[in-house]
Amino acid sequence: MPDNYLPQVREQYEALPYPPRDPQDDRKRLVQTWLEDLPMINHYGYAGRQSFRHGFKALVAGGGTGDATIFLAEQLRAIGADDARVVHLDMSAASIAIAKERAAIRGLANIEWVHDSLLNLPALAPALGRFDYINCSGVLHHLADPDEGFKALLSVLKDDGVIGLMVYASIGRTGVYQMQQLMRLVNGDTAATPRKIANTKDILASLPPGNWFARGGELHHDHKMGDAGIYDLLLHSQDRAYSVGELFDWLGEGPGGHGFHLAFSDVQRGRSPYLPHMVLGARPPAVLAELRQRPLRQQYEMAELLGGNIITHSLYLTRSAACTAVYGDAEMVPFYFHEPLTGPVVEKVFGASRGQPFRLNHQHSGVSMMVNPGRYGAKLLGLIDGQRSFGEIFDLFRAGWHGQAAAPDNAALFADLAESYETLNALDRMLLRHPAATSAS
Numbered sequence: 133m134p135d136n137y138l139p140q141v142r143e144q145y146e147a148l149p150y151p152p153r154d155p156q157d158d159r160k161r162l163v164q165t166w167l168e169d170l171p172m173i174n175h176y177g178y179a180g181r182q183s184f185r186h187g188f189k190a191l192v193a194g195g196g197t198g199d200a201t202i203f204l205a206e207q208l209r210a211i212g213a214d215d216a217r218v219v220h221l222d223m224s225a226a227s228i229a230i231a232k233e234r235a236a237i238r239g240l241a242n243i244e245w246v247h248d249s250l251l252n253l254p255a256l257a258p259a260l261g262r263f264d265y266i267n268c269s270g271v272l273h274h275l276a277d278p279d280e281g282f283k284a285l286l287s288v289l290k291d292d293g294v295i296g297l298m299v300y301a302s303i304g305r306t307g308v309y310q311m312q313q314l315m316r317l318v319n320g321d322t323a324a325t326p327r328k329i330a331n332t333k334d335i336l337a338s339l340p341p342g343n344w345f346a347r348g349g350e351l352h353h354d355h356k357m358g359d360a361g362i363y364d365l366l367l368h369s370q371d372r373a374y375s376v377g378e379l380f381d382w383l384g385e386g387p388g389g390h391g392f393h394l395a396f397s398d399v400q401r402g403r404s405p406y407l408p409h410m411v412l413g414a415r416p417p418a419v420l421a422e423l424r425q426r427p428l429r430q431q432y433e434m435a436e437l438l439g440g441n442i443i444t445h446s447l448y449l450t451r452s453a454a455c456t457a458v459y460g461d462a463e464m465v466p467f468y469f470h471e472p473l474t475g476p477v478v479e480k481v482f483g484a485s486r487g488q489p490f491r492l493n494h495q496h497s498g499v500s501m502m503v504n505p506g507r508y509g510a511k512l513l514g515l516i517d518g519q520r521s522f523g524e525i526f527d528l529f530r531a532g533w534h535g536q537a538a539a540p541d542n543a544a545l546f547a548d549l550a551e552s553y554e555t556l557n558a559l560d561r562m563l564l565r566h567p568a569a570t571s572a573s
Contacts, residue, residue, distance in 0.1 A: 145224035148360035155233040167296035177294030180457035180565040188216040194271030195220040198231025253284040269298040295449040300373035304443035307345035402560035413501025457564035462523035479514030506548035
């Protein structure tokens with residue numbers, strides 16, 4: 133293994149595969165991972181133009197017990213991408229065994245299994261080839277040198293490839309790191325894993341209300357997943373976290389960065405927790421209008437500090453901002469996503485205020501904010517069916533036009549709908565694809 137490979141980390145995941153999964157559960161349910169939804173990868177990584185049908189190759193680097201691998205493989209099979217492949221790479225034989233059993237139960241034949249460290253990817257590159265999409269979720273922050281791990285990923289990424297990354301977020305995990313420090317003091321020289329876990333359970337059951345981990349109890353759930361979750365969250369031997377600014381400095385286009393474009397999407401919330409106007413939407417301060425004019429990086433940094441509840445950073449990395457589907461193209465097809473939304477339902481919500489700003493309360497994300505639906509926005513939202521392009525939606529709208537003045541042109545309709553689109557897209561409840569892309573939406 134490379135010099136910065138950590139035997140303790142491997143031993144942990146051999147003894148306590150993570151996340152804990154019973155393969156038999158795959159007979160009843162499909163675990164979905166946020167970043168691996170093909171329509172999301174398409175919107176943020178391929179400007180809505182990826183079909184996934186022409187030899188698409190995905191690598192799950194540090195795939196653990198198989199959630200992302202299984203979800204990707206199932207979706208690719210469902211859309212008939214017969215020549216697509218998913219490579220599951222992990223250093224834990226115990227974790228791979230669980231993932232393999234899950235795949236066998238599902239009858240998935242489009243997965244290749246590699247028992248190795250992602251740090252060895254440069255040496256594995258001739259055999260594995262290069263990948264269109266790489267998932268690396270919850271892995272780099274457990275390396276002694278995360279940048280070496282990232283460079284290893286780049287060694288097998290295609291020039292137009294996409295990385296779906298998850299690393300820990302420092303602000304939201306403040307209480308976690310206090311607990312980790314506490315348990316190092318409590319456990320002292322104790323080496324036995326069962327004793328460490330028992331001590332941790334004992335302390336957790338007795339935490340005073342002022343403890344920061346107890347105060348942020350609604351943020352953290354891994355310790356409720358059994359011994360593997362307790363160890364991974366509170367006893368890990370190698371664990372670090374990042375602020376938004378640190379991720380931009382490390383991975384972004386600034387001095388010393390890797391030059392990637394960062395598109396954040398928090399689980400169930402999209403980029404809403406990174407936008408001050410969505411974090412402060414319920415009681416916006418007078419200074420908010422000025423804050424919305426700041427560069428996006430500054431807005432993201434402020435929002436992370438304001439909300440305090442981002443515990444992991446999930447994001448797509450691409451080599452250009454142009455990889456994200458662009459609003460304003462009449463050829464693009466808008467569609468609702470992540471909830472069973474329909475055009476008529478959304479039209480009813482956005483139309484109740486009769487074109488006046490209204491408070492949108494979004495239950496799944498917790499966002500509450502004022503939205504201006506525009507003069508025509510509600511009707512346009514009602515015409516979105518996941519099949520029609522913006523151009524077709526606008527033509528259909530104009531076909532029913534009864535105003536005395538001339539019907540608005542495409543530019544006017546795009547402008548009128550913009551705030552509604554930006555709100556729904558920030559929540560990842562509306563995405564875009566090009567008609568040439570045939571992936572499921």
